[in-house]
Amino acid sequence: MSQTESHDDGHHGLMVKNKKLLMWLFLGSDCMFFGTLISTHLIYRKLHPEEFDPTQLFSLELTSFSTFILLMSSFLMALAVSAMHKGEMKSFRRNVIGVIFFGLIFLGCQVYEFAHFMHEGLNLDTGTFGSTFYLMTGTHGVHVAVGVFWLISMLFYSQSGKMEAHKSAIDVEAAGLYWHFVDIVWIVIFTVVYLIEFIA
Amino acid sequence: MSTTHTTEVINPSVHNDLADLKPEISDLGLRRPDHSKNVIIDWMTTVDHKKIGLMYGAMALFFLLVGGFEALVIRTQLMVPENDLISAQRYNQLFTMHGTTMIFLAIMPLNAAFFNFLVPLQIGARDVAFPRINAFSLWAFVAGALVINFGWLLQALEMFGLFTASGATAGMNDFVPAMGWFGYAPITSTEFTGAGTDFWIMGLQILGVASLSASLNFIVTIINMRAPGMKMMRLPVFTWMTLIVSLLIIFAFPAITVALIQLMFDRVFGTNFFSVGGGGQPILWQHLFWIFGHPEVYILVLPAMGIVSEVLPTFARKPLFGYAIVVFSGAVIGFLGFAVWSHHMFTTGLGKIATAAFSLLTMAIAVPTGVKIFNWVGTLWGGQIRFHAPMIFAIGFVWMFMMGGFSGIMHSSAPADAQQQDSYFVIAHFHYVAIGGILLAIVSGIYYWLPKMIGKMWQGNLNIWVGIFTVVGLNITFFPMHFLGLLGQPRRTHTYLSGFGWESYNMVCTIGSYILAFGVLLLVVDIVRCFRSKQLAGNDPWDARTLEWATSSPPKVYNFAATPIVNARDGFWADKYGPENRKLGEVDESHGIHMPSQSWMPMIASAGFIPLGLGLSLMQAGVPFMGYVAILGLVIIALGISLWALEGPGGYHLHPKKESN
Ligand code: HEM
Ligand SMILES: [Cu+2]
Numbered sequence: 001m002s003q004t005e006s007h008d009d010g011h012h013g014l015m016v017k018n019k020k021l022l023m024w025l026f027l028g029s030d031c032m033f034f035g036t037l038i039s040t041h042l043i044y045r046k047l048h049p050e051e052f053d054p055t056q057l058f059s060l061e062l063t064s065f066s067t068f069i070l071l072m073s074s075f076l077m078a079l080a081v082s083a084m085h086k087g088e089m090k091s092f093r094r095n096v097i098g099v100i101f102f103g104l105i106f107l108g109c110q111v112y113e114f115a116h117f118m119h120e121g122l123n124l125d126t127g128t129f130g131s132t133f134y135l136m137t138g139t140h141g142v143h144v145a146v147g148v149f150w151l152i153s154m155l156f157y158s159q160s161g162k163m164e165a166h167k168s169a170i171d172v173e174a175a176g177l178y179w180h181f182v183d184i185v186w187i188v189i190f191t192v193v194y195l196i197e198f199i200a
Numbered sequence: 201m202s203t204t205h206t207t208e209v210i211n212p213s214v215h216n217d218l219a220d221l222k223p224e225i226s227d228l229g230l231r232r233p234d235h236s237k238n239v240i241i242d243w244m245t246t247v248d249h250k251k252i253g254l255m256y257g258a259m260a261l262f263f264l265l266v267g268g269f270e271a272l273v274i275r276t277q278l279m280v281p282e283n284d285l286i287s288a289q290r291y292n293q294l295f296t297m298h299g300t301t302m303i304f305l306a307i308m309p310l311n312a313a314f315f316n317f318l319v320p321l322q323i324g325a326r327d328v329a330f331p332r333i334n335a336f337s338l339w340a341f342v343a344g345a346l347v348i349n350f351g352w353l354l355q356a357l358e359m360f361g362l363f364t365a366s367g368a369t370a371g372m373n374d375f376v377p378a379m380g381w382f383g384y385a386p387i388t389s390t391e392f393t394g395a396g397t398d399f400w401i402m403g404l405q406i407l408g409v410a411s412l413s414a415s416l417n418f419i420v421t422i423i424n425m426r427a428p429g430m431k432m433m434r435l436p437v438f439t440w441m442t443l444i445v446s447l448l449i450i451f452a453f454p455a456i457t458v459a460l461i462q463l464m465f466d467r468v469f470g471t472n473f474f475s476v477g478g479g480g481q482p483i484l485w486q487h488l489f490w491i492f493g494h495p496e497v498y499i500l501v502l503p504a505m506g507i508v509s510e511v512l513p514t515f516a517r518k519p520l521f522g523y524a525i526v527v528f529s530g531a532v533i534g535f536l537g538f539a540v541w542s543h544h545m546f547t548t549g550l551g552k553i554a555t556a557a558f559s560l561l562t563m564a565i566a567v568p569t570g571v572k573i574f575n576w577v578g579t580l581w582g583g584q585i586r587f588h589a590p591m592i593f594a595i596g597f598v599w600m601f602m603m604g605g606f607s608g609i610m611h612s613s614a615p616a617d618a619q620q621q622d623s624y625f626v627i628a629h630f631h632y633v634a635i636g637g638i639l640l641a642i643v644s645g646i647y648y649w650l651p652k653m654i655g656k657m658w659q660g661n662l663n664i665w666v667g668i669f670t671v672v673g674l675n676i677t678f679f680p681m682h683f684l685g686l687l688g689q690p691r692r693t694h695t696y697l698s699g700f701g702w703e704s705y706n707m708v709c710t711i712g713s714y715i716l717a718f719g720v721l722l723l724v725v726d727i728v729r730c731f732r733s734k735q736l737a738g739n740d741p742w743d744a745r746t747l748e749w750a751t752s753s754p755p756k757v758y759n760f761a762a763t764p765i766v767n768a769r770d771g772f773w774a775d776k777y778g779p780e781n782r783k784l785g786e787v788d789e790s791h792g793i794h795m796p797s798q799s800w801m802p803m804i805a806s807a808g809f810i811p812l813g814l815g816l817s818l819m820q821a822g823v824p825f826m827g828y829v830a831i832l833g834l835v836i837i838a839l840g841i842s843l844w845a846l847e848g849p850g851g852y853h854l855h856p857k858k859e860s861n
Binding site for chain 2: 128
């Protein structure tokens with residue numbers, strides 16, 4: 001987020017730089033966060049199997065498409081990180097624009113999906129399914145939105161010419177870790193919330 | 201650190217290395233609030249871990265007194281049967297705010313005060329890894345404390361006729377939280393409680409952000425910022441416990457964060473997480489709360505164990521007995537702490553297998569706890585014991601904490617717990633661990649480290665009276681509660697009838713609570729006297745063992761003129777008494793010391809939490825325009841963080857004069 005904080009990165013070990021370690025730890029904590037949201041959903045799903053039949057509502061085509069888009073954005077993110085390491089600002093910017101674009105497509109799909117579901121009668125207060133589904137996927141959406149906001153600020157910042165490989169690579173790497181994590185969480189949600197419904 | 205500059209006493213008011221420096225200009229082109237002559241600006245924008253620690257401490261002591269006052273009113277109400285000093289509703293508000301205040305606004309920030317002040321010093325670092333995030337954690341804590349206590353503010357305004365819930369604010373009745381610190385569903389639903397519950401939800405959420413960011417910072421600091429030679433197994437035990445507690449916080453807090461979000465959604469947007477009508481299960485709240493709640497009790501107590509593990513060796517003049525085992529037991533306690541939450545729910549009907557498993561695991565957790573106690577006793581064994589104030593309280597901790605542990609093991613047995621659950625027996629248990637354990641250890645830490653923090657030495661022997669009044673008071677207050685519990689007096693009940701044999705016990709408890717309160721008051725007096733003391737502490741008033749004592753009292757902004765090279769566990773002790781090859785070395789830093797610049801941004805960003813928290817709470821109560829206030833809060837936070845990123849870390853170089861260590 002910010003640049004390397006004031007300090008030389010410690011004296012010891014230095015296996016992982018401060019900012020990256022901070023991000024790893026945050027993501028560890030975030031795992032518990034999503035873990036709690038997803039288990040709430042699964043517990044209530046098991047408790048009230050008859051309450052709601054999501055197979056009528058879910059569109060596997062749409063969600064598979066947005067999942068694929070998110071996966072591809074992770075790919076571009078990896079390219080952006082590597083470009084930053086090499087100091088290739090042009091390629092960095094191109095890839096970041098790609099990530100932002102794909103992130104926005106994903107968010108667009110989610111907004112469309114929510115609007116559609118609500119139209120079909122699945123609301124926040126529709127039993128426990130509506131509650132757990134919207135809170136879980138919505139929280140994930142907020143994570144994506146924060147990531148997009150972060151990348152957009154980086155893009156503008158890189159325009160100012162103040163971004164240099166040796167200083168900023170670590171910031172981009174941290175953003176990359178975050179982005180990949182959000183992607184992985186989505187794959188878990190897609191599997192245990194969407195796909196499983198069609199198997200059983 | 202050679203002998204030329206270790207013992208010199210430096211007057212805290214004259215250190216002028218900074219006087220001739222000009223403020224830096226940030227990347228945004230703004231002047232940074234560095235080296236400000238204005239004391240208030242200097243403290244509000246500081247990124248110095250020592251100042252941040254002192255602010256945590258001051259605020260926490262304030263809330264300790266607030267929480268203590270609430271407890272005294274509770275005890276006064278219960279002094280005699282069918283007392284009507286306060287209404288049932290007021291009673292509920294008081295025990296709710298007492299518990300919440302003590303846990304989140306007194307003990308946790310007191311621990312944070314020690315983390316902040318000590319950890320960088322103990323590992324030989326200049327500051328934490330992210331100084332501005334550290335300042336952010338402090339101010340977010342302040343914002344959360346304000347939001348939680350907002351109800352009392354309204355209450356005060358109402359008393360003076362300046363506020364009534366009517367017209368636009370008609371929905372704002374019941375504005376002091378009154379559902380217990382555990383906030384069990386479904387009493388937290390809009391059907392049963394009002395705006396107070398919303399303040400509580402939002403306040404706790406903000407405090408969670410503060411704790412989380414602080415913990416991330418400390419883990420990175422401890423892993424990455426250690427001085428050369430400070431291997432993990434040379435870390436002072438207090439630093440080890442900080443590391444373990446920080447890990448517990450980042451893994452345990454998400455559970456309550458999610459639970460609070462779900463509750464907020466239930467209240468504001470009508471979801472059904474905990475509402476039975478829509479298929480929700482109130483028991484889910486209990487699980488999520490205690491998955492956080494049990495690790496939380498170790499989050500509270502492990503730092504206390506760390507303090508005691510520093511104090512006992514110093515005053516027994518012996519290394520800690522079984523260092524590795526003490527560290528390892530701490531880790532095991534932390535780990536097992538995640539696997540015992542359901543012992544708070546034995547009477548909810550979990551099923552035989554689950555109950556038996558949680559019962560066994562709870563018993564198992566007493567093993568590493570016992571190991572630690574034996575190691576402390578082993579440390580004392582054969583030592584040259586000096587009964588200074590820190591030692592008196594540390595020994596008090598070992599003894600009193602053990603008493604709490606015993607009752608803990610008693611209700612780890614599910615059948616026994618069925619009798620004790622929700623009775624005064626549980627109150628006795630957790631006050632022995634909380635006051636007899638944690639608070640005594642914290643007082644020990646205050647007596648031990650305050651001279652280091654402010655550079656002045658304690659005067660007189662008021663400390664003995666503090667010890668006598670607190671320990672005697674706490675035993676008179678809480679020991680009879682064991683019997684009260686077994687005789688069936690329920691907790692969280694505003695009064696009781698006579699004729700159950702509870703009267704005299706309750707009377708004794710109330711008298712004890714006043715004795716305890718008097719002890720705490722004496723402590724405050726003693727602290728004030730220490731601040732006004734003329735006697736300087738010197739670097740090392742206790743002949744101690746760890747690195748913080750190798751530098752001046754109070755330490756300079758840069759902590760160490762030259763970063764120490766550590767060659768032993770208890771490095772400073774080895775420097776004083778050890779063989780040549782174990783003494784401290786010095787890193788060559790002739791190029792000067794890099795110091796971080798001060799910043800307004802952490803405070804601005806966390807100030808946004810106040811409109812966000814209050815806005816969301818009042819929106820629930822139907823007060824108009826509050827949604828916009830909440831959005832304003834979000835905007836302030838986003839703006840603060842963006843400017844923070846853009847201003848850059850800044851920094852300047854210092855060349856400390858050689859003779860001032
Ligand atoms: C030997 C270690 C311990 C064991 C075996 C243990 C066991 C228990 C059990 C079984 C309960 C549930 C009692 C009931 O509600 O019926 C309980 C409650 C409690 N314990 Fe402990 N405990 C231990 C240490 C601690 C420590 C170190 C702390 C705090 C620092 C603590 C704080 C609490 C609190 C606050 C409660 C009551 C929570 C509430 O209902 O509001 N315990 N303990
Ligand atoms: Cu517990």
